[in-house]
Amino acid sequence: MKGVFAGARRVFDALGRKVTPYEPNKEVAPGITSVASYGHTPGHMSFVIASGNSKVFVQSDVTNNPLFVRNPGWHLFFDQIPDMAEATRRKVYDMLVAEKMMVQGFHYPFPALAHIEKTATGYREIPVPWNPTI
16 A cells, blocks of 8 residues: 555645545535545545436445446455445445436446445446447
């Protein structure tokens, strides 16, 4: 993890440490709302991007890989607070199922968009076919 934090410090130093903090669960720019998704890392944030009636949940690292959607109780060493990471996954995916909201996963295969369905043991993603006009 030292390398991860060293990389983050390099980015902040390159920006002259001129960073504007924002509150979780608030609109940070028109149509972009931050969502507290703690557990993977302290202060971890995801975002809902909305345009008209359409929304997509940009989950950042709520799951590192689609396997964790199917098995929300699994933990990787990157989950800094494992119990909280699991609770966040379940809360986020329950919300996505209820709202029928599309999800974007940073580490998902191209085009990295899916809908989520609840299963007996967790959830499953239904990949959204790529459309160059989106």
